[in-house]
Amino acid sequence: MYAVKSVAGAMGLGLIGFYLGLGIVAILRWLFGYPDPWGGEINIIGGWVLGVFLWLMGIGMWGQWGREWFGLKTYQRNLPGWQRYFTFNTDHKVIGIQYLVTFMVVFFLAGALAMLMRAELAQSGNQFLSNGQYNGTMGLHGILMVAVAVAAVIGGIGNYAVPLMIGARDMAFPRLNALTFWLVPPVAVGLLATPFLGGIEHGWTAYPPLAIRTNSAQVLFSLSIITFGLTSILGALNFIATIIYMRAPGLSWGRLPIFVWSMFATSWVALLYTQGFAAALFLVLLDRLGFSFFDPATGGDPLLYQHVFWFYSHPAVYIMVLPGFGLALELIAHFSRKPLFAYKYAVAAFLGILGLSGVVWAHHMFTSGMPNYLHGPFLVATELISVPTGLIFLSALGTIWLGRLWLKPPMLFALAVIFNFACGGVTGIFLADVPTDIHLQDTYFVVAHFHYTIVGGEIFALFAAIYYYFPKMTGRMYSERLAKLHFWWMFIGFNATFFLMHLPGIKGMNRRIADFQSELDPLNFTISLAAFFLGASFLVFIWNMVYSWVRGPVAEANPWRVRTLEWQTTSPPPHENFPSIPVVRGGPYDYGVPGSIHATFPSAPSAGFAGAPAGGGQ
Amino acid sequence: MHGKHLISVALLWVGLTAIGELLVFADLFPTVGSHEAEDFDSIFRFLLILGIPVFTFVIAVVAYAALTWRIRAEAPDGDGPPIRGHGWVPRIWLVITAGLAIFVMIHPGLTGLAKLQSSATAYGWGKQEADLEINVTAFMWQWTFDYPDGTQVSVAKGGEVVIPVDRYVKFNVNSIDVVHSLWIPAFRMKIDAIPGRTTFMTVHPTEVGAYASDQAYRVQCAELCGLDHGKMWLPVRVVTESEFEAWLASLKTQGN
Numbered sequence: 001m002y003a004v005k006s007v008a009g010a011m012g013l014g015l016i017g018f019y020l021g022l023g024i025v026a027i028l029r030w031l032f033g034y035p036d037p038w039g040g041e042i043n044i045i046g047g048w049v050l051g052v053f054l055w056l057m058g059i060g061m062w063g064q065w066g067r068e069w070f071g072l073k074t075y076q077r078n079l080p081g082w083q084r085y086f087t088f089n090t091d092h093k094v095i096g097i098q099y100l101v102t103f104m105v106v107f108f109l110a111g112a113l114a115m116l117m118r119a120e121l122a123q124s125g126n127q128f129l130s131n132g133q134y135n136g137t138m139g140l141h142g143i144l145m146v147a148v149a150v151a152a153v154i155g156g157i158g159n160y161a162v163p164l165m166i167g168a169r170d171m172a173f174p175r176l177n178a179l180t181f182w183l184v185p186p187v188a189v190g191l192l193a194t195p196f197l198g199g200i201e202h203g204w205t206a207y208p209p210l211a212i213r214t215n216s217a218q219v220l221f222s223l224s225i226i227t228f229g230l231t232s233i234l235g236a237l238n239f240i241a242t243i244i245y246m247r248a249p250g251l252s253w254g255r256l257p258i259f260v261w262s263m264f265a266t267s268w269v270a271l272l273y274t275q276g277f278a279a280a281l282f283l284v285l286l287d288r289l290g291f292s293f294f295d296p297a298t299g300g301d302p303l304l305y306q307h308v309f310w311f312y313s314h315p316a317v318y319i320m321v322l323p324g325f326g327l328a329l330e331l332i333a334h335f336s337r338k339p340l341f342a343y344k345y346a347v348a349a350f351l352g353i354l355g356l357s358g359v360v361w362a363h364h365m366f367t368s369g370m371p372n373y374l375h376g377p378f379l380v381a382t383e384l385i386s387v388p389t390g391l392i393f394l395s396a397l398g399t400i401w402l403g404r405l406w407l408k409p410p411m412l413f414a415l416a417v418i419f420n421f422a423c424g425g426v427t428g429i430f431l432a433d434v435p436t437d438i439h440l441q442d443t444y445f446v447v448a449h450f451h452y453t454i455v456g457g458e459i460f461a462l463f464a465a466i467y468y469y470f471p472k473m474t475g476r477m478y479s480e481r482l483a484k485l486h487f488w489w490m491f492i493g494f495n496a497t498f499f500l501m502h503l504p505g506i507k508g509m510n511r512r513i514a515d516f517q518s519e520l521d522p523l524n525f526t527i528s529l530a531a532f533f534l535g536a537s538f539l540v541f542i543w544n545m546v547y548s549w550v551r552g553p554v555a556e557a558n559p560w561r562v563r564t565l566e567w568q569t570t571s572p573p574p575h576e577n578f579p580s581i582p583v584v585r586g587g588p589y590d591y592g593v594p595g596s597i598h599a600t601f602p603s604a605p606s607a608g609f610a611g612a613p614a615g616g617g618q
Numbered sequence: 619m620h621g622k623h624l625i626s627v628a629l630l631w632v633g634l635t636a637i638g639e640l641l642v643f644a645d646l647f648p649t650v651g652s653h654e655a656e657d658f659d660s661i662f663r664f665l666l667i668l669g670i671p672v673f674t675f676v677i678a679v680v681a682y683a684a685l686t687w688r689i690r691a692e693a694p695d696g697d698g699p700p701i702r703g704h705g706w707v708p709r710i711w712l713v714i715t716a717g718l719a720i721f722v723m724i725h726p727g728l729t730g731l732a733k734l735q736s737s738a739t740a741y742g743w744g745k746q747e748a749d750l751e752i753n754v755t756a757f758m759w760q761w762t763f764d765y766p767d768g769t770q771v772s773v774a775k776g777g778e779v780v781i782p783v784d785r786y787v788k789f790n791v792n793s794i795d796v797v798h799s800l801w802i803p804a805f806r807m808k809i810d811a812i813p814g815r816t817t818f819m820t821v822h823p824t825e826v827g828a829y830a831s832d833q834a835y836r837v838q839c840a841e842l843c844g845l846d847h848g849k850m851w852l853p854v855r856v857v858t859e860s861e862f863e864a865w866l867a868s869l870k871t872q873g874n
Contacts, residue, residue: 132845203842209813210796210844296814302797303812336687337694342703345712367799367840369791369810369817373738375731383723390715393676394708400683402623403698407688415680422676426669429722435661435730438743439806442799442840506662508648508803508833510840513848517833561694592697 003083010058014186017054021047041219041288048223052186059182060088065175088182090174091575095181096160097473100466102184103152107459108538109192110144113137115535122528124518134514136199136217143191143204143221149320149454150232154270155181157465158239158263158323160473164566165257167248167584167599169576172241180231180238187231190224203512205313206280208294208305212287219288222281229278232319236270239263248565248599250584257564257588258333258346258395262326265350269315269322269357276312280305306368310361318357320454321421322350324461325392328417331464332399334562335411339589341398345391352388360385366434367441375434382432389425393418408560409483413464416491420456424449427502442512445505451498463490463541470545471555475572478548486540493534500527563598564588627682634674642666648834651804651856653822654744657733658806661726668722742809744820748788750781756791756798756811759846761837769869771852776869779837779854781823782862788820799841802854804834810841829853 022038025046029037057066060077067074079087085098116137120129129137163171171177194200198215211218243264247256256264283293284305292298294305333340340346362370362378396418405411427449430436440446463486471477504520504527516524558567569578582599590596647659689695734743753764763771763779771779781787791800793811800819801808804827809819829835830853839850857865 131848135842135845135847201844205842207797207842210842213796214844296812301814303815336698337696338698339700339702341701342708345703345708367808367810368797369741369812369815371738372735372740372742375735376728379727379731380723383719383727386719387712387716390711390719391708394711394715395703397676397679397683398701398703398707400680400687402620402701403683403687404694404696405684405688406694407684415684418676418680422673426673429669430662430665433661433665433722433727433730435726435734436658436665438734438808439658439803441808442801503646506646506648508838510801510838512842515848517836519833590700592700 001083002077002079003086006059007086010055010060013058014051014055018047018051020054021050024050041216041285044216044219045223045285048186048190048220048227052183052227055186056179056182061175061179061182064088064090065179088178090170090178092159092163092171092174092177093473093573093577095177096156096158098181099151099159099184100156102181102188103148103156106144106188107148107152108542110141110148111535111538113141113144115532117141118528118531120514121516122525124516124521124524126514129514131514132199132201135201135203135512136195138512139200139203139221140191140194143200143225146204146316147187147191147228149458150228150270150316151184151235153323153327153458153462153465154239154263154266154319155184155231155235157327157462157469159235160469161465161566162239162242162260162263163246164569164573164577165260165564165588166243166246166251167565167578167582168242168246169578169581171238172246173238176234176238180235183227183231187224187228190220190227194220205309206284207309208284208287208300208302209296211284211305212295219285222285225281226278229274232270232274236267236274239267240271243267248582248584250599252584254344255584255587257330258340258343259323259326259330261347262322262329262350265354266319266322266326268354270319273312273315273358276308277316278312280308280312283308303365303368303370306365307362310364311358314361314364315357317450317454318353321457322353324417324458325421326350327461327465327468328414329392329395329399330564331410331414331468332396332418333589333591334560334564335406335408335414336400336403337406337591338399338403339587339591339593340395341401342391342395343587343589346395349388349391349395352391353385356381356385356388363432363437366437379432379434383429386425386429393422406560408467409480409487410464410468410560412484412487412491413460413467416487417457417460417464420452420460420494423499424452424456427452440505442510443505444501444503444509444511447511448498448501448505451501455494456498460490460494463487466545468560469566470548471559472566472571472573474549474552475555475570476548476552477555477559478544478552482540482544486537486544489537489540490534493530493537496530497527497534500530563590565599568599568601623682623686626686627678630682631671631675631678634678635671638670638674639667641670648803649825649827649832651802651823651825651827651835652806653824655804655806656824657730661730664726665722668718672718740818741815742791742818742820743807744788744818744822745786746788746818746820748786748820750785751788751790752779752781754789754791754800754811756793756800756839756843758795758844759839759850761800761839761850761852765866767866767870769866771869773852777852778829779852780862780865781854781856782859783823783826783856785859786820786822788818791817791819796843797841798839798843798850801838801840802836803838804832804836804854808840823856826856826858828855830855 022043025043026037064074194217197217201214202210292300294300360382363382509516555571557571580602582601584599585597736746755762791811793813798811805821807819809817827835835854837852
């Protein structure tokens with residue numbers, strides 16, 4: 001098995017690189033006369049840098065990319081079947097599926113951690129977890145889920161669908177694309193290794209001075225997030241270039257599918273702001289090595305970190321939710337059999353949110369003790385964001401109005417996005433208004449709110465997209481009955497869990513605690529039961545996906561009778577997607593318009609293209 | 619073509635809103651222990667009254683559309699009408715949503731903020747002059763409260779924060795290690811304790827009360843501060859002025 005050898009070899013190289021890095025730093029420390037050459041956290045940093053580099057080289061960057069730097073010939077292996085998912089493959093469809101499967105696995109891992117937390121929180125006092133273990137579990141759940149929310153839709157669905165939707169053969173920079181994916185495994189290893197160094201003690205937000213004083217798991221956390229930020233930035237760059245330069249002839253900006261528009265806006269947010277998080281954590285790393293940016297004991301300012309951190313981490317929620325909105329609108333138009341209502345307003349909404357996303361960050365800091373004059377402007381900017389967000393709702397509700405709603409599983413999930421986000425949006429007003437936020441800040445009300453927006457808005461859209469693209473990706477169909485069972489189970493479980501979660505927040509339960517006041521016992525017990533119910537719903541999903549991928553009936557090329565380009569090729573599409581580059585003649589959503597066509601395919605295949613064998617993935 | 623549907627959705631919306639607004643009467647809040655808590659509860663209710671119709675509007679349209687216009691056949695037999703949403707509908711929507719946003723922004727947002735902040739350059743909530751000033755020091759993972767007469771309250775000493783009712787009580791908050799946050803649920807007030815900077819919050823308790831009978835009376839750390847963050851809390855007792863003086867005196871005699 002070439003793939004197994006390749007991955008194992010790369011892991012070996014990565015490990016060698018890691019120890020080599022540790023050693024080089026140790027030698028340097030010894031040369032400069034430090035007392036303990038092996039004991040510094042800077043050794044881990046050196047190990048990380050070299051380890052990640054050699055891992056990338058081993059997995060295929062050397063063969064396909066690095067050799068070129070020395071004037072050597074590059075080579076590419078095109079492996080059959082499942083093996084191609086374990087190599088440095090530059091096909092955007094392979095990379096999309098790699099992202100999707102990887103982050104679904106991370107999603108279920110982090111979900112299991114949530115179950116553990118709810119087990120602990122079913123009753124006041126400590127039952128299963130000590131305070132330290134709870135903090136580690138909570139921090140790991142948080143950061144893993146943030147990673148899923150940032151990368152599952154963009155990296156998975158975005159990579160898979162965007163080039164297909166715009167009629168391109170691949171992304172603008174295929175090797176860069178593969179690089180962004182293969183940076184993810186070290187990130188996962190780094191984060192999952194944190195419990196062995198004492199666990200993440202500071203949640204996913206890593207506020208100093210706690211982050212400076214805490215155990216060495218912080219170093220792995222920071223290195224992982226900086227690396228992950230690199231993935232995000234490079235991916236965003238790739239999407240922007242792809243969407244600007246790779247659109248098929250005739251696919252003007254006004255004809256672009258709305259999901260592609262949302263990916264365009266999202267990529268700009270990711271490109272512009274991600275370095276905030278990376279920079280903040282980089283400075284934390286330096287602080288741990290003896291600098292003092294954030295520790296007041298040595299002249300730093302802890303609030304500086306919070307500003308830099310939220311300068312990314314508020315836009316990050318739009319990185320998470322904008323593609324979710326885009327998917328919801330996309331699917332709602334197709335499954336209502338109607339043109340997208342107020343298309344231009346929806347586009348304006350995405351661009352408006354992109355514009356406002358950078359000027360609202362300090363609403364996370366209303367109780368932080370920042371100077372009083374900052375509260376007003378950030379309150380105003382935050383409330384303003386509800387205007388473009390409202391346009392998304394206008395577009396969704398206008399589209400289903402008088403439509404012919406085909407309530408297939410993707411459509412059910414897409415409608416649930418609208419439902420859930422309406423609740424998440426309304427509770428957001430309570431947190432944007434300073435007088436109510438003072439009490440609600442850092443309580444379970446906030447936890448409920450952001451799960452409504454991110455899980456309800458984005459993860460539901462992710463499942464919509466998985467049920468939508470599963471036949472395209474695998475060439476097989478899943479059980480619709482199980483998919484609908486999963487939908488109702490998850491929808492009810494989700495709303496039960498997180499709607500109830502607002503209540504302990506108002507009553508006075510703060511977040512990130514293993515133990516709480518006994519008066520909230522009945523409420524928390526109910527929430528835990530609802531959470532276990534929600535968690536169990538994913539078993540249906542996993543069974544349905546795994547079984548159908550192996551044994552499901554063969555899917556049609558266009559099972560949903562959809563007009564956009566990705567459905568005008570075979571399921572799964574051939575390498576390079578289309579027999580010939582399509583020519584776009586009209587909008588993607590012209591349902592009900594007599595004689596309208598979205599695109600035509602010139603009949604003569606372009607030179608060097610071997611044709612499109614039905615059902616073949618190579 | 620729209621008329622019948624519009625009326626049905628409007629009725630559904632009104633019905634759902636009527637049910638939803640019942641939430642305003644629900645027992646959502648902890649004990650009201652201060653003026654600030656009264657303000658919070660009334661603003662929260664006000665936002666709830668405004669927010670619920672927004673939420674039920676979305677539910678009404680989605681539910682009505684899904685029930686009325688669903689395709690029951692195995693595959694769609696035709697398309698819907700190609701309504702594109704040019705013209706007046708999006709404009710009216712924009713005016714209404716922007717109007718709502720600006721309304722909420724001004725009241726209760728900015729008006730409430732003006733009530734909370736006594737100065738644009740201060741670092742905290744409420745009046746800067748108070749009847750009683752208590753210096754709070756947060757550390758991993760407890761608090762100390764220093765009263766003007768030199769009395770100190772901590773886990774070791776007294777173990778209970780006592781303040782007088784009907785007086786403005788100002789907490790000057792500091793931290794000696796990491797970021798903490800001082801939160802008293804009965805007063806609905808919270809301010810972070812940041813090392814290297816003094817923040818404050820002034821509360822005006824209106825009721826006597828104590829943790830022993832009501833768990834909303836406690837000082838709780840609300841910013842993750844490491845291992846025992848969850849255990850970082852102390853009981854609070856609000857007493858009458860004379861009881862307060864007696865309590866201070868008794869602590870003094872115990873050699874505090």
